[in-house]
Amino acid sequence: MNGYLLFILSVLLVGYLIDLVVALLNLRSLNPRLPAEFAGVFQPDQYVRSQEYTRVQTRFSLLQSTVSLVLTILFILVGGFHYIDLVARSFNLSSIGTGLLFTGLFGLLSAVLSLPFSVYSTFVIEQRFGFNTTTVTTFVLDYGKGLLLAVLLGGPLLAAILWFFEFAGTWAWLYCWAAVATFIFVVQLLAPVVIMPLFNKFIPLDEGDLNERITRYAAAQRFALQGIYTMDGSRRSTRANAFFTGFGRFRRIVFFDTLMDKLNTDEIVAVLAHEMGHYKLRHIPVMMTLSIAQMGIMFFILSLFLGNPGLFEAFRMEHLSIYASLVFFGFLYAPISTVLAIGLNLVSRRHEYQADRYAVETGGAGSGGEALIQGLKKLSVSNLSNLTPHPLHVFLHYSHPPILARIGALRRLGAAGSGS
Known part of the structure; x- marks a missing residue:
């Protein structure tokens, strides 16, 4: 068997098994006894409902990942990418135009396959637990706007990346990195005044x-x-x-x-103080810098695999191309991406504690941080949050600390402040 194919299938299967084990551990960690910290806040029936929500969401996620795994493996083995490539090449466009069409067709196929899951999640699960207020019209418009933005914003960026890798030589990966970093900064700048108003008032x-x-x-x-x-x-x-x-x-x-x-006024101000802590402590530029650095690593490694015959053979491709290399590399890069994501989540959780500390120390979180604590509790109840996630699930997937851990840290800060 082709070595690249064996590696990719192993990555897919191992990743799926890890997620399965972690999900099952997370379900087992659900504790029917309400934590003392939430006594009088989470009513018994609400707490039972929150645990049922976690169960339903977890099972649905496992179903989705199972279907995705099976379809992905079948698509690779039957040469699905090759057939998409043949369709894209049949239009006799330039290499960059063909690459845009190939990526667009693959993206459209992925979007269509994921659409039933999105519909079920929104209109069945979220509706069942009282979260959904989305109308069918809003859902369709959001979906259409998302696809349009992907074309209008992602298309030119992808075209630039393809051009650099085709014509810029050895340092193409560096130019791609700079282009993506610039793109991220511009989008962050324009999002509040151009992009976000397309979806909300x-x-x-x-x-x-x-x-x-x-x-x-x-x-x-x-x-x-x-x-x-x-x-x-x-x-x-x-x-x-x-x-x-x-x-x-x-x-x-x-x-x-x-x-x-x-939330009441004190609790809203406390939430604001926490968010302001992220800004004052420069968490946003730190996370952006780390994300951009991660992209630089990705582009450099990608440059080593462009047009690799063995990789194309694994996907049953007859023609080598830069655009297909980008898609195929995503399968090879998955383990590195997972490790880096875990690292980013670790930094993010630390930032959350630091922002909480800032809110307490500047007086924005109320006396002893109590306003922030009460606000977090209300939000947890409102969102039917899982109060007892498994530590491994937190380590792999959480960008925020578990709510009880945050409240415990806030109480220690409050006690230290009152004792000084």
Whole structure:
């Protein structure tokens, strides 16, 4: 058997088995006894419902990954990529045009196959547990806008990458890296004012106590805000969230309208203080830098496998091409990507603790961090969060610490502050 094919199949199967074991461990870690920290916050029936939500989501995810694994392996073994390549080449376009068409056809096939799972997740599972508020019209429009943005934004970027690898020689990987880094920065800059309004409405926060509290806290932290906005998150889900977005004069704080309904003023300010901590502690540029560095590693390794005959043989391809090399390399790079993702999640979880500390130390989290604790509890109940995830599941997949770990750290901070 082709060595590359054996490696790719092994990666797919081992990855699937690891996810299966971790998912089963996570289900076994569900504790029917409500943690004392949530007594009086999580009602018994709500807690049972949250655990059922975790079970349903986990089983559905396993079903989806099983179907994906089987279809992917079959597609590779029957030479599916070769048939897509033949269709793309039949239009007699340039190499870059053919590459765009090949990637587009493969992406469209993937999107179509994943669509039933997305529909079921949204309109059956999320509906069953009271989260979904998405109408069929909104779902279809979101799907169409997502595909359009993929073409309008991803198309030119992919064309540039293909051009560099075809004509720029030895240092093509470096030029690709620079192009992608620039693209990420520009998208981050434009997202709040161009991209995000395509999906949601952003309304300036009304004058009042909350606006004054936020403005006063931001001024005390010497943090300039371009604006404070609410977003109609309730159009799609009852879940609540808040985030900062943009840079410089485009920087703004956004609250989901669902968050405004679930938390009181002190708790909302505490959530803001946590998010501001990410900015003041430079977590966002750190994570962006790490992500861009990861891309540099990826492009360099990719440059070593372009047009590799053995790799193309593994996928039953008759023609060598740069564009197919990009797709095939993704299978080889998967283990490295997984390890790097685990590292990024580790850094992200550490950042969450640091942002919580910032909120407490600057007074934004309330006395002893209590306002932030209560806000986190309410959000956990509202989102039917799993209070007892398995440590291995957290290690592999969580970008945020488990809620009980965060609350424990906040209480220690509060106790240290009151004892000083």
